[in-house]
Amino acid sequence: MRRTFVQSLALYATVVFTLAMILFPVYWLLVTALSTTDELYRLPPTFWPTDPQWDIFARVWAAKPILLWLWNSMLAAIGSVALSMLVSVSAGYALSRYSMRGGATMGMFVLTAKMLPATLLVIPLFSIFSSFGLIGSLWTLVLAHSTMIIPFATWMLKGYFDTIPKELEQAAMVDGCSPVGAMVRVVLPIATPGLAATALYAFVLSWSDYAYARTFLVNSPDNWTANLGITTMQGEYVTYWNDISAASVFIALPIIAIYLFLERYLVGGLTAGAEK
Amino acid sequence: MANISIRNVSKSYGALNVLRPFSLEIENGEFVVLVGPSGCGKSTMLKILAGLEPASEGQIIIGDREVTDLAPGDRDIAMVFQNYALYPHLTVRQNIGFGLKMRGTDKTEIDRRVDDAARILEVTPYLDRKPKDLSGGQRQRVALGRAIVRQPQAFLMDEPLSNLDAKLRVHMRAEIGALHKRIGVTTVYVTHDQVEAMTMADRVVIMQGGIIQQIAAPDELFNNPANLFVAGFIGSPGMNFLNADLRDGRLTAFGQQLTLPRATSHQGPVVVGLRPEHLTLGEGSVTFGVRPTLVESLGSEKYVYFGAEEARIADGEEGKSKGLIARVSHSGNLPRDQELRLGFDPGQLYLFDAKTGERL
Numbered sequence: 001m002r003r004t005f006v007q008s009l010a011l012y013a014t015v016v017f018t019l020a021m022i023l024f025p026v027y028w029l030l031v032t033a034l035s036t037t038d039e040l041y042r043l044p045p046t047f048w049p050t051d052p053q054w055d056i057f058a059r060v061w062a063a064k065p066i067l068l069w070l071w072n073s074m075l076a077a078i079g080s081v082a083l084s085m086l087v088s089v090s091a092g093y094a095l096s097r098y099s100m101r102g103g104a105t106m107g108m109f110v111l112t113a114k115m116l117p118a119t120l121l122v123i124p125l126f127s128i129f130s131s132f133g134l135i136g137s138l139w140t141l142v143l144a145h146s147t148m149i150i151p152f153a154t155w156m157l158k159g160y161f162d163t164i165p166k167e168l169e170q171a172a173m174v175d176g177c178s179p180v181g182a183m184v185r186v187v188l189p190i191a192t193p194g195l196a197a198t199a200l201y202a203f204v205l206s207w208s209d210y211a212y213a214r215t216f217l218v219n220s221p222d223n224w225t226a227n228l229g230i231t232t233m234q235g236e237y238v239t240y241w242n243d244i245s246a247a248s249v250f251i252a253l254p255i256i257a258i259y260l261f262l263e264r265y266l267v268g269g270l271t272a273g274a275e276k
Numbered sequence: 277m278a279n280i281s282i283r284n285v286s287k288s289y290g291a292l293n294v295l296r297p298f299s300l301e302i303e304n305g306e307f308v309v310l311v312g313p314s315g316c317g318k319s320t321m322l323k324i325l326a327g328l329e330p331a332s333e334g335q336i337i338i339g340d341r342e343v344t345d346l347a348p349g350d351r352d353i354a355m356v357f358q359n360y361a362l363y364p365h366l367t368v369r370q371n372i373g374f375g376l377k378m379r380g381t382d383k384t385e386i387d388r389r390v391d392d393a394a395r396i397l398e399v400t401p402y403l404d405r406k407p408k409d410l411s412g413g414q415r416q417r418v419a420l421g422r423a424i425v426r427q428p429q430a431f432l433m434d435e436p437l438s439n440l441d442a443k444l445r446v447h448m449r450a451e452i453g454a455l456h457k458r459i460g461v462t463t464v465y466v467t468h469d470q471v472e473a474m475t476m477a478d479r480v481v482i483m484q485g486g487i488i489q490q491i492a493a494p495d496e497l498f499n500n501p502a503n504l505f506v507a508g509f510i511g512s513p514g515m516n517f518l519n520a521d522l523r524d525g526r527l528t529a530f531g532q533q534l535t536l537p538r539a540t541s542h543q544g545p546v547v548v549g550l551r552p553e554h555l556t557l558g559e560g561s562v563t564f565g566v567r568p569t570l571v572e573s574l575g576s577e578k579y580v581y582f583g584a585e586e587a588r589i590a591d592g593e594e595g596k597s598k599g600l601i602a603r604v605s606h607s608g609n610l611p612r613d614q615e616l617r618l619g620f621d622p623g624q625l626y627l628f629d630a631k632t633g634e635r636l
Contacts, residue, residue: 167361170328175422176349176378189365 029252033057033245040241053242060246068222069229070254072138076213076225077206079142084149084202085195091150092157093183097166107158114151121147122215129216136220141213145206153198160194161187196265203258226251277461278339278429279304280325285334287320287486295320295486297334305460307453311473312483312509318466319434321483325464326355326432338429349378354423358435360415362407362422368394369403372421379426393425396455413444420455430462437472449476470510474498482506504633507549507626516555516600518548518584519630527625530564530584537623542636549626552579555602560619569599571610578606580616 003011032040034052060066094100095107121144129140164187172182188195213228224232230251233244280302287295295317302308310318323329325336327348336344343351354375362371372393373386381389394400397417407415416436423431436452437445453476456463467473473480474494482489482497482505490502501507507515520529522542527534529548566582583599602618610616627636 165359165361167357167359168363170323170326170348171355171357171361171422172363172374173328173348174326174353174355175375175426178347178349181378186363190363 026252029245029248033242033249035242037240037242056242056246057249060243061250063243064229064233064247066226066229066247066250069224069226070250072223073207073225073227073251074254076138076141076145076209077203079138080145080149080206081199081202083142083146084153085199087146087150088153088157088198089188089195091154093161093187095154095158096161097169107155110151110154112151113147118148118209118211122211125212126215135216136223138217138223140216141206141209141225144212144216145202145209149202149205153202156198156201157191157194160191160198164190192265196262200259200262200266204255207255277304279306280430280462280464281335281337282321282325283335283337285321285324285331285336287317287324287329288332293486295324298488300481300488300491302462302464305462307456307463307465307476307478308481309465309467309473309477309479310481310483311467311470312489313468315485316483317486318468318483320486322355322432322434322464322466326353327351352429353432354426354428354430355432355434356416356419356423356436358438360407360419360439362415362418364407367404367406368399368410368418368421371407371418372403372425375422375426389425389427390421393421396424396458397421412440413448416440416448417451420452424455424459424461428461430464433463433465435467436465438467438469445472452476471512474510482509484509500635501549501626502635504547504549504628507628507635511551513552513579513601513603515549515551515626517628518550518600520546520548522546522627527622527627530562532562532564534562534622534625536625536627540627540636542627542629545630546636547628547630547633549628550600550620550624552601552603554624555604555618555620557602557604557606558617558619561621561623563617563619565615565617566602567615568610568612571612576605578604578610580604580610580618582616582618 031046031048033056034054035046035049036051036053039046039049091110095103100106125140125144125147126135129135129143134140134143168186168190169177169179169182172186173179177185208227209225210227210231213225214231217223217225217228226247230244230247233240233247280300282298282300282302284297284299285295286293286297298317298321300308310321312318320329324331327343327346327350331344334344335342338351338353348355363374366374369390373390376386376389390403391400394403397420399414399417399421402410402414402418407418410418416439419436433452437448440448449472452465465472465476474497477494479491479493480497481491484505490497490506492500492502497506497510501510501515504517508517518529520527522536522540522544524543525536525539527536527546527548566580566584568580568582570579570581572579572581580602581599582602604618628634629636
């Protein structure tokens with residue numbers, strides 16, 4: 001059906017408006033980083049600095065251990081993703097493929113854990129980590145983030161595995177695979193888009209955490225993550241928002257890079273051709 | 277190639293018996309078709325044979341090995357699935373060679389055998405394509421290729437043609453038949469389509485409610501059905517059934533007293549079966565008048581639907597709600613609501629016990 005001019009106009013206006021809503025914070029982050037302090041407080045605000053401070057990135061990079069913070073965030077996120085995916089893939093596959101007594105209830109119970117706010121778990125987790133002598137270690141973040149990620153990731157993956165025909169595994173087993181072999185050789189390669197989406201979700205969740213890092217790592221500056229590090233740039237009397245914004249740009253870059261890397265795996269339709 | 281022995285295999289889920297003790301001896305190289313309506317247990321039996329479902333009881337022997345508790349991959353069988361089950365992330369070549377790779381076959385040997393299978397099934401030009409780039413018929417050929425390349429002891433096929441359109445189904449039916457003749461591997465084929473069963477099988481196993489109703493060659497099934505279910509299932513259109521009374525060798529049906537050519541000691545109510553093609557237009561040994569409720573034309577022949585007082589047994593059964601059917605050769609116009617004379621030979625009647633449904 002051909003669109004009329006008015007319909008096309010409405011469609012493009014909606015797209016532009018939505019994009020503007022999504023991209024405005026990113027744009028404003030960049031404008032804040034490049035503006036001088038005086039310009040930041042000027043009214044009415046300027047939408048592009050008269051004299052962009054491009055050297056701010058080099059200054060902030062030199063003044064703060066950004067690389068160390070990024071490295072710690074990366075370690076915590078990769079650890080959380082690895083642990084969560086290991087557990088969630090197995091649990092999601094089991095919930096999807098095997099019927100067991102109380103399986104459905106168990107599945108719902110897993111999801112209930114996701115419904116608890118993260119702050120509710122801070123105190124019990126602190127107590128547990130403290131008794132194991134882990135406070136100050138990045139392992140606290142790996143474990144704490146996994147408790148947030150696993151419930152939802154398990155259900156995300158279960159939903160994805162449900163869409164993969166069981167006959168593919170049965171065919172693989174007739175062809176000589178063990179049940180685990182059929183999962184590894186046939187199901188997981190087909191589930192790549194689901195795995196990529198879940199891994200991205202897990203990575204972003206871990207990368208954006210502040211509450212757990214603030215609670216478990218505050219006294220260990222060598223293990224500060226990027227989000228925790230940035231908050232230490234807030235002064236008691238004066239806050240240089242342009243410095244904080246510049247540091248925030250550095251922190252956003254890895255997420256964009258990860259997204260671009262995983263994008264090729266996020267395409268659907270990999271099971272096309274398996275069945276009629 | 278091997279013979280298959282299924283001995284008292286049953287399957288139950290708690291109190292639900294989906295397969296009653298099932299025994300079948302399949303000869304080396306034989307093509308056996310399991311046929312029956314949905315939920316009759318035919319696919320369950322095939323999955324048990326493949327090792328994809330455990331049997332609750334019984335024994336399965338393929339060749340001279342008991343395989344009842346072996347994993348599917350250790351049974352030396354190949355299976356073709358209803359929905360093809362091709363690995364979508366692999367090319368046609370990798371799909372066909374997957375089973376050989378899993379068994380540690382040398383790569384040169386895999387390539388040779390894949391090329392051979394592809395040539396037999398005429399899929400050589402598509403070896404480097406992914407399944408999504410193939411048509412339904414080509415996908416089905418690749419699924420067959422995956423089965424034959426391993427040179428297994430037996431093929432198991434689970435409704436492999438039911439996803440194809442009618443024309444392609446007829447074509448593939450012939451191809452599978454020709455393939456079986458060429459390589460001669462023992463084949464167990466599951467379908468709900470009695471035409472597939474009749475045209476492909478050396479022997480047909482008819483099932484209903486998890487119970488074998490009859491095991492026989494296609495012609496034997498058609499000519500000598502063991503019970504009402506088999507008689508009604510085999511044949512298209514299905515056999516007509518009428519309630520009747522049998523006294524001293526005389527049958528009351530179509531408002532007439534008929535003398536049966538065969539002697540039977542049975543007395544009392546019976547179900548009479550009469551195949552639609554055994555009814556002819558015009559006079560016969562027994563003739564009666566009908567007023568058609570519907571006439572369907574297939575060109576050279578017509579299906580004439582009509583009601584009969586005795587045809588109460590058919591009520592509620594699928595396809596029978598229109599009453600009785602006569603399949604007559606006639607290329608002209610047969611008007612509805614105008615009385616027709618139909619005839620039949622009493623020697624072609626089938627009699628069934630009204631209580632047990634068994635053939636008399």
